[in-house]
Structures are given as structure tokens and as C-alpha cells.
Amino acid sequence: xxxxxxxYGCNPNQKPSRIYVEEGELxxxxxxxxxxYINLLDALNxxxxxxxxxxxxxxxxxxxFKHVSPAGAAVGQPLTDVEKKIYWxxxxxxxxxxxxxxxxxxxxxxxxxxxxxxIALSDVCDESTALVIKRxxxxxxxxxGYTDEALAILKQKKNGSYCVIEIDPSYEPAKTERKDVFGxxxxxxxxxxxxxxxxxxxxxxxxRKLTAQAKIDLAVAMITLKYTQSNSVCYxxxxxxVGIGAGQQSRIHCTRLAGQKADNWWLRQSPQVxxxxxxxxxxxxxxxxxxxxxxxxxxxxxxxxxxxxxIFKEKPAVFTPEEKRAWxxxxxxxxxxxxxxxxxxxxxxRAHRSGxxxxxxxxxxxxxxxxxxxxxxxxxxxxxxxIRLFHH
Numbered sequence: 001x002x003x004x005x006x007x008y009g010c011n012p013n014q015k016p017s018r019i020y021v022e023e024g025e026l027x028x029x030x031x032x033x034x035x036x037y038i039n040l041l042d043a044l045n046x047x048x049x050x051x052x053x054x055x056x057x058x059x060x061x062x063x064x065f066k067h068v069s070p071a072g073a074a075v076g077q078p079l080t081d082v083e084k085k086i087y088w089x090x091x092x093x094x095x096x097x098x099x100x101x102x103x104x105x106x107x108x109x110x111x112x113x114x115x116x117x118x119i120a121l122s123d124v125c126d127e128s129t130a131l132v133i134k135r136x137x138x139x140x141x142x143x144x145g146y147t148d149e150a151l152a153i154l155k156q157k158k159n160g161s162y163c164v165i166e167i168d169p170s171y172e173p174a175k176t177e178r179k180d181v182f183g184x185x186x187x188x189x190x191x192x193x194x195x196x197x198x199x200x201x202x203x204x205x206x207x208r209k210l211t212a213q214a215k216i217d218l219a220v221a222m223i224t225l226k227y228t229q230s231n232s233v234c235y236x237x238x239x240x241x242v243g244i245g246a247g248q249q250s251r252i253h254c255t256r257l258a259g260q261k262a263d264n265w266w267l268r269q270s271p272q273v274x275x276x277x278x279x280x281x282x283x284x285x286x287x288x289x290x291x292x293x294x295x296x297x298x299x300x301x302x303x304x305x306x307x308x309x310x311i312f313k314e315k316p317a318v319f320t321p322e323e324k325r326a327w328x329x330x331x332x333x334x335x336x337x338x339x340x341x342x343x344x345x346x347x348x349x350r351a352h353r354s355g356x357x358x359x360x361x362x363x364x365x366x367x368x369x370x371x372x373x374x375x376x377x378x379x380x381x382x383x384x385x386x387i388r389l390f391h392h
Contacts, residue, residue: 124144141162207375237331336351
């Protein structure tokens with residue numbers, strides 16, 4: 001197949017629409033459903049991300065993409081009992097494969113942003129991963145293959161219209177890439193930077209203790225940023241992105257946005273949230289929305305009389321700012337990556353509030369000394385990679 005016709009482009013009025021290659025065949029096969037323009041942008045960016053994560057860490061990897069940026073990305077490290085509960089898989093009486101663990105983590109870290117995602121998997125999709133995907137609201141999945149059992153499960157989703165794409169894992173694109181904007185063709189060399197051993201060796205802070213897990217987490221952060229619309233910042237803990245700030249014009253706004261998402265991920269593990277008693281039959285998305293409101297500033301939207309009765313069996317107590325801060329202070333050993341240098345120390349101050357202990361960034365700001373000094377103030381380990389990772 002040399003070309004594939006799409007329903008329409010980014011929007012319904014943008015027709016005709018297709019993908020094609022000028023030579024050879026497309027490296028993908030659509031096994032079920034019909035892929036859309038944005039679906040394929042997410043699928044192909046997501047595939048590159050998980051392929052690189054697998055190569056960098058040796059672990060199965062998954063990504064949850066929305067609107068050409070990852071809402072989550074993770075490698076297949078084991079889930080804790082608390083994580084199984086906050087990701088709504090504690091009721092699944094099955095053994096999760098490493099690939100399933102990776103997707104549960106990628107999908108679960110920011111469940112609101114991942115709603116209606118496009119999934120990318122580094123390995124052949126197995127039955128347990130397909131069973132997890134079956135439960136979630138998603139547009140489609142791309143993987144290098146599917147077991148017969150997994151494909152049968154996925155073909156039942158959306159009454160048979162769920163988009164399932166298989167990509168040739170041996171496919172390598174041309175070294176030069178092009179795209180048209182306003183009738184003008186842009187051309188550049190592909191960003192084939194390898195983030196591997198030695199990438200974080202240039203440590204510029206007093207604290208130089210970079211653990212093996214921290215190296216994995218920083219690799220997850222930087223590879224995720226390589227496929228995130230810039231400016232972007234990524235917080236990672238335990239092999240999964242827990243907060244991604246994408247497409248912001250100001251770096252501090254990236255750091256704040258991603259930091260708030262990381263805080264929300266941690267707050268969902270607090271006794272106050274784990275103790276919430278939801279009414280029977282409530283949908284998973286409604287639970288996610290209720291938790292997001294409960295831990296935020298608009299908590300009365302779900303706690304006011306006449307509202308809480310439709311969500312909770314018992315009216316929860318207000319999660320006070322003091323209680324939230326006390327719980328957030330227990331979060332430690334978070335890694336933070338940035339796709340370009342931090343121009344001011346305020347980014348480190350904000351990162352510290354979310355438990356950041358490891359930082360990777362290109363360096364090169366005229367205020368690098370202030371950024372390093374702030375890291376030293378909190379005992380943070382910081383690596384200068386010397387490489388910018390803008391993506392547009």
C-alpha cells in the first residue's frame with residue numbers, strides 16, 4: 001500500500017486528505033477501523049517515542065498521545081497496590097505483563113488529559129494489555145504486532161470501528177524530513193539524537209549522586225520531551241511521566257503546569273482521596289473528574305449540597321490546603337527534564353515544591369550560575385546535556 005485515504009484532515013472541512021510515500025510502501029497496516037489525520041500524527045509520534053524508550057532502557061514502553069503531544073509515557077516497571085487503585089485496575093483479576101504495566105502507567109498519570117487518547121506500544125500487544133485498553137476511552141493503538149487474542153479483543157471495541165494499526169518495527173525513515181506550510185516546503189535533518197548511556201554524565205551541582213532509577217527517569221523525561229510540542233517540561237517518577245507541560249510560550253508556565261499535574265498525581269494517592277466512597281454505578285470518567293475537582297480549588301463543585309449526593313455515598317471532608325501541602329511534602333526523588341535551558345532560578349524553586357531531586361536540561365543560560373546555586377540550596381542533582389530538544 002503506497003497511500004491511505006483519510007476521512008478528512010485536521011478538521012472536517014479539510015478535504016481531500018491522505019497519507020502516502022513517494023517510493024516503496026507505507027510501513028503501516030490498518031487492521032481495524034479507519035485512521036484519521038490527527039490519529040496518525042499521534043500514532044507516528046507515539047511510536048517513535050516508545051521505540052526510543054525501549055532502546056534506552058531495555059524495558060517495554062507505552063505512550064498516551066493527545067493532539068500531537070504525550071499526555072503520558074512510561075516503561076513497564078511493576079505497579080504498587082496504591083497505583084493499581086488510583087489507575088482503576090485493582091479490580092482486574094489478571095496478571096499484567098510489563099507492556100500492560102507500561103500502558104496502565106502512561107494512561108493513568110494524567111487520566112483527564114488521556115481521555116480519548118491514541119496509544120503507542122513498543123512491543124507486540126498481548127492479551128492483558130488489550131484487556132486494559134478495552135476498558136478505556138481511546139481512539140486507537142499502534143504497535144509492532146498483536147497476538148491473536150489481543151487483536152480479537154481490540155476488534156470488539158467501538159462496535160468494530162476501533163482503530164488498530166500495525167507498524168513495521170524495522171522501518172527507518174529517510175534522514176531528511178519535509179513538511180508544507182502555506183504552500184512552502186520546509187526541510188531539515190531528522191532529530192536522531194540518541195539518549196543513552198553517558199547522556200547525563202555532565203553533572204554541574206554539588207550533589208552528584210545520580211541513582212540507576214534516576215537515570216531511567218531522566219531518560220523517560222528527555223525522550224518524552226523529544227516528541228512533545230515545545231516549550232515543554234516533564235516530571236517523572238518510578239519510570240513514568242507524572243506531569244507534562246506542553247506548548248507553553250514561557251518556560252516557567254511549563255514548569256508550573258507540569259508541576260501541578262505531578263502534584264495532582266501524588267494527591268490522588270493521599271488517604272483523603274483513597275478513602276473516597278463513590279456511589280454505585282458511577283462511570284470511570286466521572287470518578288476522574290470528581291477527584292480532579294475535589295483536590296483542586298473548585299472542590300465545592302462536588303461537595304456542595306445537592307451535588308455530592310450524586311457522586312459520593314458519604315459527603316467527604318474538605319481537603320484543606322494545609323493537608324494537601326503536608327501530603328505533597330512527602331513526595332521525593334522526582335526527576336525533571338526540560339527541552340531547553342532554564343532561564344531563571346524560579347523554575348527550580350517550583351520544581352522543588354513537587355519533590356524534584358534530579359534535573360536534566362541543556363544549560364547555556366546567562367543565569368546558569370543562579371540555577372545551579374538554587375539546586376545546591378536544595379541538594380538537587382542537575383545534569384547539563386548540552387542538547388536542545390524542541391519539537392514542532
